[in-house]
Amino acid sequence: MKADVLVIGAGAVGCSIARELTRYNLNVIVVDKNPDVGGLASKSNSAIIHTGYDASPGTLESELVVAANPMYDKIASELDVPFSRVGAILPAITDEQFELLPTLKEKAFKNRVYDIEYLTKEKVLEMEPNMTPEVRGALYIPRESIIDPFLLVVGYAENAVANGAQFLLNTEVTGIEIKDGRITGANTTKGFIEAKFIVNAAGLFCDQIASFVKKNDFFVNPRRGQFYILDKNTNCKTNHIILPIPTKLTKGKLMCPTTHGNMLIGPTAEDLEDKLDASTTKEGLQSIVADVKKMIPCVNMKDTITQFAGLRPNRNPEGLHIDAYDDVPNFVNISGVRSTGVTGSAAIGKYVIRLLQTMGMDAKPNLSFNPVRKSIPCFHEMDIHQKEEIIREDKLYAHVVCRCETITEGEIVRAIHSPIPAKTVDAIKRRLRAGMGRCQGGFCGPKVIEIIARELGIPQEAVVKDRIGSNMLEGKAK
Amino acid sequence: MFDVKCDVAVIGGGPAGLSAAMAAKESGAKNVMILERDKSMGGILQQCIHPGFGLAYFNEELTGPEYASRFFEKDKSLGVSFVPNTMVLNMEKNGTLICSNGEKGMMAVHAKSVVLAMGCRERTRAQIQIPGTRPAGIYTAGTAQRLINRQNEMVGKRIVILGSGDIGMIMARRLTLEGSKVVAVVEIMDYLAGLTRNKVQCLEDFSIPLYMSHTVTRIVGNNRVEGVYIAEVDEHMQSKKESEVFVECDTLLLSVGLIPENELTKAAEIAINPVTNGPEVNQYQQTSVESFFACGNVVHVNDLVDHVSMESEIAGTYAAKYALGQIEPEEGFVGCTPGANVRYICPQKIRLDAERKPVTLFFRAVRPQKNVRIIASCNGSTIYEKKAFKVNPGEMEKVTVDVAGFTDGQQLTIRIEEAV
Numbered sequence: 001m002k003a004d005v006l007v008i009g010a011g012a013v014g015c016s017i018a019r020e021l022t023r024y025n026l027n028v029i030v031v032d033k034n035p036d037v038g039g040l041a042s043k044s045n046s047a048i049i050h051t052g053y054d055a056s057p058g059t060l061e062s063e064l065v066v067a068a069n070p071m072y073d074k075i076a077s078e079l080d081v082p083f084s085r086v087g088a089i090l091p092a093i094t095d096e097q098f099e100l101l102p103t104l105k106e107k108a109f110k111n112r113v114y115d116i117e118y119l120t121k122e123k124v125l126e127m128e129p130n131m132t133p134e135v136r137g138a139l140y141i142p143r144e145s146i147i148d149p150f151l152l153v154v155g156y157a158e159n160a161v162a163n164g165a166q167f168l169l170n171t172e173v174t175g176i177e178i179k180d181g182r183i184t185g186a187n188t189t190k191g192f193i194e195a196k197f198i199v200n201a202a203g204l205f206c207d208q209i210a211s212f213v214k215k216n217d218f219f220v221n222p223r224r225g226q227f228y229i230l231d232k233n234t235n236c237k238t239n240h241i242i243l244p245i246p247t248k249l250t251k252g253k254l255m256c257p258t259t260h261g262n263m264l265i266g267p268t269a270e271d272l273e274d275k276l277d278a279s280t281t282k283e284g285l286q287s288i289v290a291d292v293k294k295m296i297p298c299v300n301m302k303d304t305i306t307q308f309a310g311l312r313p314n315r316n317p318e319g320l321h322i323d324a325y326d327d328v329p330n331f332v333n334i335s336g337v338r339s340t341g342v343t344g345s346a347a348i349g350k351y352v353i354r355l356l357q358t359m360g361m362d363a364k365p366n367l368s369f370n371p372v373r374k375s376i377p378c379f380h381e382m383d384i385h386q387k388e389e390i391i392r393e394d395k396l397y398a399h400v401v402c403r404c405e406t407i408t409e410g411e412i413v414r415a416i417h418s419p420i421p422a423k424t425v426d427a428i429k430r431r432l433r434a435g436m437g438r439c440q441g442g443f444c445g446p447k448v449i450e451i452i453a454r455e456l457g458i459p460q461e462a463v464v465k466d467r468i469g470s471n472m473l474e475g476k477a478k
Numbered sequence: 479m480f481d482v483k484c485d486v487a488v489i490g491g492g493p494a495g496l497s498a499a500m501a502a503k504e505s506g507a508k509n510v511m512i513l514e515r516d517k518s519m520g521g522i523l524q525q526c527i528h529p530g531f532g533l534a535y536f537n538e539e540l541t542g543p544e545y546a547s548r549f550f551e552k553d554k555s556l557g558v559s560f561v562p563n564t565m566v567l568n569m570e571k572n573g574t575l576i577c578s579n580g581e582k583g584m585m586a587v588h589a590k591s592v593v594l595a596m597g598c599r600e601r602t603r604a605q606i607q608i609p610g611t612r613p614a615g616i617y618t619a620g621t622a623q624r625l626i627n628r629q630n631e632m633v634g635k636r637i638v639i640l641g642s643g644d645i646g647m648i649m650a651r652r653l654t655l656e657g658s659k660v661v662a663v664v665e666i667m668d669y670l671a672g673l674t675r676n677k678v679q680c681l682e683d684f685s686i687p688l689y690m691s692h693t694v695t696r697i698v699g700n701n702r703v704e705g706v707y708i709a710e711v712d713e714h715m716q717s718k719k720e721s722e723v724f725v726e727c728d729t730l731l732l733s734v735g736l737i738p739e740n741e742l743t744k745a746a747e748i749a750i751n752p753v754t755n756g757p758e759v760n761q762y763q764q765t766s767v768e769s770f771f772a773c774g775n776v777v778h779v780n781d782l783v784d785h786v787s788m789e790s791e792i793a794g795t796y797a798a799k800y801a802l803g804q805i806e807p808e809e810g811f812v813g814c815t816p817g818a819n820v821r822y823i824c825p826q827k828i829r830l831d832a833e834r835k836p837v838t839l840f841f842r843a844v845r846p847q848k849n850v851r852i853i854a855s856c857n858g859s860t861i862y863e864k865k866a867f868k869v870n871p872g873e874m875e876k877v878t879v880d881v882a883g884f885t886d887g888q889q890l891t892i893r894i895e896e897a898v
């Protein structure tokens with residue numbers, strides 16, 4: 001197999017780069033060790049498209065995040081990704097926080113985020129009736145937005161496939177070959193892939209990939225963030241992203257709506273060593289509720305429907321880096337995409353293309369590039385006439401499989417046969433939210449396993465939840 | 479859109495729906511239809527292939543499918559129309575039901591009265607807050623039951639069951655018979671959640687250890703479950719760190735309770751009781767919106783299907799009467815409020831009218847108690863009293879009271895006291 005550019009990692013960063021590359025006549029291959037795109041960090045995060053108001057001014061991260069935010073109106077409409085400019089409120093509750101407001105505003109200006117304003121106590125309570133009455137005032141940042149991060153990645157990836165990229169999933173890079181000072185390709189669990197350029201977008205594992213070309217001047221550890229999701233039916237909701245004012249000690253935990261109408265609270269920030277430890281802890285989960293309650297007192301554990309944790313790739317030494325090297329001239333090394341990579345992905349994609357061009361990548365425009373990608377038609381969002389029409393076209397749309405989120409067999413079958421096929425239970429769940437509702441797959445789980453097995457022509461025991469080895473079933477009953 | 483009219487529309491073809499449809503037909507409703515999401519009727523009973531059903535209703539021991547098929551055959555002979563593969567998506571207050579149907583596509587059913595019989599769903603891991611990883615191998619007991627009994631698929635080899643609910647205990651036996659090892663059944667309370675008979679027949683007879691006042695504190699494993707931590711809890715339900723032990727297993731089953739399935743009910747603005755999580759009903763199983771009736775697990779979680787059938791017949795009968803305009807004019811209401819050691823009473827209201835038939839009230843205890851007196855009183859004066867050897871939250875109790883002398887605005891209370 002041969003690639004002009006080989007991208008390692010199918011998270012937000014890798015998939016955005018792949019899509020940008022398909023704007024040119026290039027042979028693009030993306031590899032990922034997971035059975036689905038979506039990355040690791042890219043599927044478990046706060047899902048906020050930041051403005052960059054609180055980045056460290058003058059850094060690459062600030063530059064890219066600030067540049068990326070305005071791109072999302074277009075990206076979301078081209079790729080059919082749920083996205084909403086809900087805006088953020090930073091409530092000042094203590095004296096210390098109140099005194100910090102001007103400093104925060106100043107920092108935002110340094111980052112060239114000028115659309116930020118003060119809110120009076122009355123205004124905050126009008127905008128957010130569930131806010132603690134102790135609030136003294138707030139900052140309002142209208143362009144802070146929410147997105148479905150997973151569908152963003154799927155959108156990038158499927159659009160890249162439609163424009164000629166190739167995705168090799170379940171494929172782990174195990175080494176990089178160098179000959180006469182240049183990379184010739186990568187060894188993978190599925191064989192050798194010849195490549196003119198390699199881009200390292202392996203997130204948490206980017207240090208491992210970098211070490212294959214002897215770049216050992218940094219390492220990455222996971223900084224875990226735990227979350228709770230609240231039921232759609234809770235009365236304890238907010239209209240905006242409620243961001244805590246960062247104190248010297250911690251960035252703090254937020255509360256925000258998701259693009260699907262649930263509420264999200266979290267995350268924690270815990271530095272770990274084990275890169276596989278995406279587990280939640282009692283202490284962590286309790287601290288989320290306790291902290292968020294200080295801003296939104298009605299938050300209650302009883303309303304939670306699920307919990308999860310994500311791992312931020314924390315670079316040591318810190319900071320977002322996109323590096324090219326003299327001694328390995330056809331390698332782009334991305335590291336430290338820690339806390340803003342969903343947002344940053346759009347701008348990182350463009351940045352990496354420019355960098356590759358300066359590195360001698362021969363890129364002619366792909367004249368047939370089509371930026372538009374359509375999602376699977378969503379039954380429960382349709383009006384009655386659209387529902388009638390889709391059922392006429394596809395009978396399977398009349399069969400509701402997930403009753404909490406009203407997801408039909410038609411949608412599941414289409415997801416299994418989409419450009420990036422959803423072959424696992426979690427892959428279906430993330431694309432369609434089947435199993436993400438109140439019963440968390442209790443009712444539709446067995447049916448989803450049945451449908452996957454039928455459509456892929458495999459036994460039900462071979463169906464996995466997520467990764468290889470996460471088989472759902474043990475074998476036939478006696 | 480495909481439009482249909484009927485007298486009584488029943489949502490859900492489980493035992494509740496089947497019994498309600500039967501009674502509606504027998505009470506003179508002409509056109510009775512059951513709308514069922516599944517491809518066949520029977521509801522949860524289709525996966526309950528163990529015996530233990532019908533002891534009270536038929537005086538014999540049947541399996542779940544046998545029990546359901548008796549009602550199904552009866553309904554068939556009475557001319558009930560079955561409409562399978564039909565999901566009711568929305569319900570309007572005027573009795574219009576918007577459904578998606580496998581053959582006809584979108585369908586609007588216009589009914590004079592509606593019986594809600596949608597059953598319940600199981601509580602999940604998040605609702606009981608178990609931290610840890612999110613591997614494959616965590617199932618609710620009912621899901622595992624469905625996989626084994628309807629899809630012929632095994633969930634795992636070494637199993638821990640959290641919760642002593644009936645489905646969990648029944649699955650402990652089923653999995654053992656299938657050759658799996660059930661390492662432990664763990665219950666956070668100091669009393670059983672399910673029926674004592676299931677503890678004897680499903681756990682003790684198979685030497686499956688049951689740990690009371692214990693809980694699962696953490697789940698371990700990245701791809702598949704590799705084990706769980708189990709700890710004893712103190713009187714405030716907090717786990718005692720020092721008692722925590724690791725138990726190797728590949729599967730965790732949750733049998734931690736059921737929640738009535740009331741999304742449609744809420745959308746139609748029918749009043750929901752915060753304790754049962756089901757619609758509030760009167761003794762005719764009529765909800766706060768008068769053309770809607772409700773029965774079975776959608777109203778309150780039942781442990782015996784026989785009770786479900788009995789209350790569902792009432793729902794069906796009165797839904798038919800309502801459709802035919804035969805319900806007597808209302809003369810007032812008596813509210814039913816739980817007293818000492820009673821969690822809830824169902825029905826929540828007694829409607830007073832010319833009928834004045836005795837009313838059966840179902841209720842559950844808050845905590846186990848031995849040697850008790852069960853007392854029903856109306857505005858302070860005792861109207862019913864019985865002694866019982868014990869009460870258990872896992873076993874529903876019932877009393878039948880005479881309502882002939884009730885007047886509007888009175889309050890009925892049931893309390894459980896120590897017998898002297």
Ligand SMILES: Cc1cc2nc3c(=O)[nH]c(=O)nc-3n(C[C@H](O)[C@H](O)[C@H](O)COP(=O)(O)OP(=O)(O)OC[C@H]3O[C@@H](n4cnc5c(N)ncnc54)[C@H](O)[C@@H]3O)c2cc1C
Binds near residue numbers: 225339
């Ligand atoms: C708790 C938390 C909250 C966050 N909140 C936000 C937010 O609100 N807004 C925001 O913009 N950002 C947020 N982030 C940050 C954001 O999620 C990350 O910066 C971003 O997802 C990183 O994307 P990525 O593509 O670099 O990495 P990933 O998504 O981790 O993808 C890396 C991929 O590389 C693959 N890979 C690794 N090694 C190999 C190998 N050897 N061979 C093949 N494939 C390999 C992995 O399987 C993985 O799929 C948050 C992160 C966390 C954890």
Ligand SMILES: Cc1cc2nc3c(=O)[nH]c(=O)nc-3n(C[C@H](O)[C@H](O)[C@H](O)COP(=O)(O)OP(=O)(O)OC[C@H]3O[C@@H](n4cnc5c(N)ncnc54)[C@H](O)[C@@H]3O)c2cc1C
Binds near residue numbers: 567
């Ligand atoms: C796993 C399990 C084991 C049990 N074991 C025993 C036992 O051993 N002995 C005993 O006596 N009792 C047992 N019970 C209790 C008894 O079976 C239940 O109380 C009884 O099944 C409840 O009947 P139901 O009709 O209310 O609900 P269900 O049987 O759940 O039926 C509800 C029906 O409604 C349908 N439905 C729901 N929503 C919609 C919609 N929107 N549109 C169309 N259709 C819809 C569902 O598909 C389902 O078929 C058990 C219960 C469970 C859950």
